[in-house]
Amino acid sequence: MKTRILLSFLLAVFFLSSCGNNRLKYILAETVEIQYYDSIAKGEWISFDGQKWEHVTNYAEILEDTSAVNAEKYLFSLPATDQYVKLPGVEDRTFLDNYPPESIANELFLKLGQVKNEDGTPKYKMKGYVMELAIGKFRVSRQDGQEMKVMTSKGYGAQVKEVKQDQ
Secondary structure, three states: OHHHHHHHHHHHHHHHHHOOOOOOOEEEEOEEEEEEOOOOOOOOEEEEOOEEEEEEOOHHHHHHOOOHHHHHHHHOEEEOOEEEEEEOOOOOEEEEEEOOHHHHHHHHHHHHHHOEOOOOOEOEEEEOOHHHHHOOEEEEEEOOOOOEEEEEOOOOOEEEEEOOOOO
């Protein structure tokens, strides 16, 4: 009888502790440092203040389409590590190309610089050194000095952490 009660108690504790852990973790900070170090798959994403940038495998096609309809898709898309590239004149074959982590960081850096507030002023400001960006690392904060909320998909191949203002 005691064994059955103990087993029931342990199962209940295990069940309750496993529930509720499906929430996405986030960072709420004035300045965030991002360093890409691993591969990024199609469908993975990073979000700043509720705006999500999703990684795609057809990034070259999105860049080529300059129509106004595609402008928002362009702004909120980032390359995945593996890219499928179509080369004209080669029997329209598709080839697999690789986007290194530092190039993905550079694309996000450029995209964040294009985000505007309602009054047309830049929403984010970038910090750090050019050489850091060359290794896939940069810092970002909001122009208004407020905290920003940064989230990523599970298993995202970048380290996202809070840094103090003077660092």
